[in-house]
Amino acid sequence: xxxxxxxxxxxxxxxxxxxxxxxxxxxxxxxxxxxxxxxxxxxxxxxxxxxxxxxxxxxxxxxxxxxxxxxxxxxxxxxxxxxxxxxxxxxxxxxxxxxxxxxxxxxxxxxxxxxx
Amino acid sequence: xxxxxxxxxxxxxxxxxxxxxxxxxxxxxxxxxxxxxxxxxxxxxxxxxxxxxxxxxxxxxxxxxxxxxxxxxxxxxxxxxxxxxxxxxxxxxxxxxxxxxxxxxxxx
Numbered sequence: 001x002x003x004x005x006x007x008x009x010x011x012x013x014x015x016x017x018x019x020x021x022x023x024x025x026x027x028x029x030x031x032x033x034x035x036x037x038x039x040x041x042x043x044x045x046x047x048x049x050x051x052x053x054x055x056x057x058x059x060x061x062x063x064x065x066x067x068x069x070x071x072x073x074x075x076x077x078x079x080x081x082x083x084x085x086x087x088x089x090x091x092x093x094x095x096x097x098x099x100x101x102x103x104x105x106x107x108x109x110x111x112x113x114x115x116x
Numbered sequence: 117x118x119x120x121x122x123x124x125x126x127x128x129x130x131x132x133x134x135x136x137x138x139x140x141x142x143x144x145x146x147x148x149x150x151x152x153x154x155x156x157x158x159x160x161x162x163x164x165x166x167x168x169x170x171x172x173x174x175x176x177x178x179x180x181x182x183x184x185x186x187x188x189x190x191x192x193x194x195x196x197x198x199x200x201x202x203x204x205x206x207x208x209x210x211x212x213x214x215x216x217x218x219x220x221x222x223x224x
Contacts, residue, residue, distance in 0.1 A: 033212075040124065042118075042215050042217065043214040044214075045211065058211070090159055107161070109158070110159055
């Protein structure tokens with residue numbers, strides 16, 4: 001198993017450009033998430049998905065879009081990149097989303113994005 | 117006010133020392149709690165869940181105080197390999213909130 005795979009690892013964008021961050025998991029997890037992590041800050045949830053065809057906003061969704069056409073893939077789209085979107089982006093997946101369960105998130109290795 | 121607050125540190129301790137981190141959360145409805153470890157420029161990885169009764173995993177002990185809304189992590193007999201940032205996490209209703217992390221450096 002590869003786990004959670006994110007691409008690219010690094011990217012520099014110009015203001016106004018668009019791009020898609022790819023995320024794929026091969027663990028048959030239903031739940032997938034996108035987080036961003038700014039220096040000295042905790043991870044903030046951008047969007048999440050509880051299954052194919054279902055997505056929902058997290059804490060900081062503005063400027064982003066997602067889709068979940070398959071269980072495996074959960075791409076994150078930036079339509080008009082802004083300097084405020086400079087951050088490290090982590091995709092994650094989990095088995096279950098039940099308060100009584102062990103909520104173990106499996107993270108991808110991250111994408112360092114700079115918008116200049 | 118941040119939902120999950122941690123002392124950012126850094127904590128610099130010698131090998132073999134015992135070190136404790138605290139974390140407070142503001143949402144009293146939070147249902148589950150966790151400690152994650154994050155190495156520099158790497159992804160976070162689950163260290164341990166935190167149960168109301170307290171739980172131990174080798175040199176690591178986690179405790180939860182719901183009345184005071186704080187979580188703690190105790191590391192005994194620190195190793196060089198424990199150097200990392202430790203993230204406190206509170207979960208409620210599809211929302212997992214991360215603290216900014218406490219940085220630990222263990223020195224020889």
